[in-house]
Amino acid sequence: MARSDDxxxxxxxxxxxxxxxRGYEATTMRLIASEAGLAVGNAYYYFPSKxxxxxxxxxxxxxxxxxxxxxxxxxxxxxEQRLRGVLHAGLGVMAPYRSxxxxxxxxxxxxxxxxxPFSQASRxxxxxxxxxFVDVVEGARPAVRxxxxxxxPELLWLMWLGVTLFWxxxxxxxxxxxxxxxxxxxxxxxxxxxxxxxxxLRSTVDDVLTLVHEVRP
Amino acid sequence: MARSDDxxxxxxxxxxxxxxxRGYEATTMRLIASEAGLAVGNAYYYFPSKxxxxxxxxxxxxxxxxxxxxxxxxxxxxxEQRLRGVLHAGLGVMAPYRSxxxxxxxxxxxxxxxxxPFSQASRxxxxxxxxxFVDVVEGARPAVRxxxxxxxPELLWLMWLGVTLFWxxxxxxxxxxxxxxxxxxxxxxxxxxxxxxxxxLRSTVDDVLTLVHEVRP
DNA sequence: GGTGTATCTTGAACACGTTCAATTCTGAAC
DNA sequence: GTTCAGAATTGAACGTGTTCAAGATACACC
Numbered sequence: 001m002a003r004s005d006d007x008x009x010x011x012x013x014x015x016x017x018x019x020x021x022r023g024y025e026a027t028t029m030r031l032i033a034s035e036a037g038l039a040v041g042n043a044y045y046y047f048p049s050k051x052x053x054x055x056x057x058x059x060x061x062x063x064x065x066x067x068x069x070x071x072x073x074x075x076x077x078x079x080e081q082r083l084r085g086v087l088h089a090g091l092g093v094m095a096p097y098r099s100x101x102x103x104x105x106x107x108x109x110x111x112x113x114x115x116x117p118f119s120q121a122s123r124x125x126x127x128x129x130x131x132x133f134v135d136v137v138e139g140a141r142p143a144v145r146x147x148x149x150x151x152x153p154e155l156l157w158l159m160w161l162g163v164t165l166f167w168x169x170x171x172x173x174x175x176x177x178x179x180x181x182x183x184x185x186x187x188x189x190x191x192x193x194x195x196x197x198x199x200x201l202r203s204t205v206d207d208v209l210t211l212v213h214e215v216r217p
Numbered sequence: 218m219a220r221s222d223d224x225x226x227x228x229x230x231x232x233x234x235x236x237x238x239r240g241y242e243a244t245t246m247r248l249i250a251s252e253a254g255l256a257v258g259n260a261y262y263y264f265p266s267k268x269x270x271x272x273x274x275x276x277x278x279x280x281x282x283x284x285x286x287x288x289x290x291x292x293x294x295x296x297e298q299r300l301r302g303v304l305h306a307g308l309g310v311m312a313p314y315r316s317x318x319x320x321x322x323x324x325x326x327x328x329x330x331x332x333x334p335f336s337q338a339s340r341x342x343x344x345x346x347x348x349x350f351v352d353v354v355e356g357a358r359p360a361v362r363x364x365x366x367x368x369x370p371e372l373l374w375l376m377w378l379g380v381t382l383f384w385x386x387x388x389x390x391x392x393x394x395x396x397x398x399x400x401x402x403x404x405x406x407x408x409x410x411x412x413x414x415x416x417x418l419r420s421t422v423d424d425v426l427t428l429v430h431e432v433r434p
Numbered sequence: 435g436g437t438g439t440a441t442c443t444t445g446a447a448c449a450c451g452t453t454c455a456a457t458t459c460t461g462a463a464c
Numbered sequence: 465g466t467t468c469a470g471a472a473t474t475g476a477a478c479g480t481g482t483t484c485a486a487g488a489t490a491c492a493c494c
Contacts, residue, residue, distance in 0.1 A: 007442080029481060039444045041483080050481065102328045109326050111319045111386050118386060166432075169328050169335060177432055184428035191421055200415065204408055211401035215383075215394055224472080246451060256474045258453080267451065 008046045010036050015043075015053045016060070020096045024054070024103025054107045055115040055122065057097065062129055064093045069132065079140040080190040083156065086136055087163060087182045091175060094167065098175060101168035117161060130157045146196045147205050151212060159189065225263045227253050232260075232270045233277070237313045241271070241320025271324045272332040272339065274314065279345055281310045286349065296357040297407040300373065303353055304380060304399045308392060311384065315392060318385035334378060347374045363413045364422050368429060376406070 014036040018027040029050055033040040047053055068089045073082065097104060107115050114121035117129075133153035137144050146152060163185070167178040196205045231253040235244040246267055250257040264270055285306045290299065314321060324332050331338035350370035354361050363369060380402070384395040413422045 025480095028479080030479090040481090041445065042443055044482070045442065048482095102330075106323055106327050110323050111388075113319075171328075181428070181432045184424070184431065188421065188424055188428065191424075195417070195421070198417065200412070200417070204405065204412070207401070207405055207408075211398070211405065214401065215398045242450095245449080247449090257451090258475065259473050261452070262472065265452095 007038070007042065011038070011043045011046055012053065012056050016057055019053075019057065019100050019103075023100045024107075051107045051110075051113060051115050054104065057104075058108070058115065058122070059125055061093055061097070062125055065090050066128070066132060068093055073135055073139055076139060076141045078142070078190070079137065079144050079193065080186055082136045082140055083189065084182065084186045086132060087160065087186065088179065090160065090164075091167060091178060091182070094164070095175065098167075105165065105168045126157075129160075130154055133157050133160070144193060146193050147202065148193070148196055148209060151209055152193070155212075156189070159185070224255070224259065228255070228260050228263055229270065229273050233274055236270075236274065236317050236320075240317045241324075268324050268327075268330055268332050271321065274321075275325070275332065275339070276342055278310055278314070279342055282307050283345070283349060285310055290352055290356055293356060293358045295359070295407070296354065296361050296410065297403055299353045299357055300406065301399065301403045303349060304377065304403065305396065307377065307381075308384060308395060308399070311381070312392065315384075322382065322385045346377075347371055350374050350377070361410060363410050364419065365410070365413055365426060368426055369410070372429075373406070376402070 011032065015027065015032045018032060018035065021027075029040050029043060032053075033043050036043075047056075065086075069086050072085045072089065077085075107113065108117060110116060111118075113119065116122065117126055130153055133156040136156065137153050144152065148155065163178065163182060166181055167175055170176075170178045172178075195201055228249065232244065232249045235249060235252065238244075246257050246260060249270075250260050253260075264273075286303050289302045289306065294302075324330060325334060327333060328335075330336065333339065334343055347370055350373040353373065354370050361369065365372065380395065380399060383398055384392055387393075387395045389395075412418055
C-alpha cells in the first residue's frame, strides 16, 4: 500500500534523524512516534524492535557508501589508492552518526541479533558490503596478484569491520585517529599483499587461508 | 563492615550463578534480589548498575584464568606451547558463561561503559590480563627474540580479545571451532614472530609498531 | 450504497533497569 | 542504658522498550 510505505518511511526518517541528533539511547520510541505524529504501537507494526531501526541505518550507510565510492572507483588506480579512497569515504558516510557509535556497535555485536554483520538476516547487506571490496580489488591497476586471491575481498571487509570498531572508540576531533589508522594500514596491507607471493611467506599465507576456511561456520 | 561485605558478596554470587544458569537478560535485578533475599534497591547500594555485575564477572574470570594458568606457566616450554596452554585455559574458564556470551560482549563493547576492556575503570583488570602474556613471553625457552619485543605481550592480548569475540559467536559443541582457531592461530603467531626478524619483513614490522603507537589514545 | 476482509492505527498495560525518600540497624561514646 | 550519626535496607515510583486487544480505515465485490 502506498500509505503503508509512507508511514514506514516516515518512521525510519524520523528515527534516523533523532539518532543523529541525540544519540541512540536518548531517542525513545515514544519520541520517535510523537515526532512522526504516530502512536508508538504503529512504529512496532513496521519494525519489530528498536534494534531493527538500527539495521535500517546500516542499510542506508551501506547504500551511501557505495554511492559515495561510485564516483572514485571506476577511475582505476592502484590497490592502495582505491582501498584508501573507499575507507575514507566510508568514514565520511558514517560521520554524522559518530556520537551514536556506542549504541551502533552495541546492537550490531549481539550474536543472535538480526543486525549482527554475521547473521543470516543481514546476509544481503554483508554481501553488498563485501562486493565493494571485490570492486576495489578487481578494478585495481596493475592487477592484484596474490595467493590469497579469492579471499582477499572478504579479508579486506573484515579489516573494514575492525576499522569501524576502532572508529567507535575514537573520540578524537573529526575521528582524526581513525583516519590516521587508515593511512597507516592501507600501505601496510598493500605491501603484505605484494609480499604474500614471496616463497618464504607462501606457506604462512596458505595456513592463514586454510584457517579462515576451517573456522568459518 | 563485615555485614556489608557479606551482602555484597551474596549479591555477586547470586547474580553470577543466575547469569550462568539463565543468561544475562533473563536474569532480572528483581530476580537476583529475591533469590538473595534482599530488596532490589539493596543491590543498587553496592552496584551502580547491572553492567557493574558483569564487570565483577570479568574480574573473576581473570583471576580464575591466572590461577588455572599458574600450574602450567612455570614449567617453561616454547612460546608456542605456552601460548596454546594459556588460550585453551582461558576458554575453559569462560566455558560456564558461554550461553551468556552475547550479553557479555554487548556490555563490554560499549565505549563509555566501565566494563569496556579499554576503559579507564578496567585499567587494573586489563593490566592483569596483559601481564599474563608478559609471563608467556618472558618464560618461553628458547627466549623470544623479535623487533616487536616490548609490544608483543600487548599484541597477544589483543589477539586473545579477538579470540574471545570469536568464541562469543561460536555456537559449535563445546566451542570446538574456537579451540580449532586457537590451534591454528598459535603456530601461525609463533612463525610470524620468528619471521619478524627477517630483513624483508623488518620495515613492515617497524611500520606496524609505529602504527600501533601512533594510534593509541 | 452496502458488505466483508485485510490492512493499518491506537494507547493502555506489562516487565524491565533504575532512583530515592523513608526506615531500620549498628556500634561507638558517654 | 541512652543517644545518635552513619551505614544498610526497603519498596513504591519513574521512564524505558515492547505487546496486544480493540478500533478505524481502505478496498474489492456485489
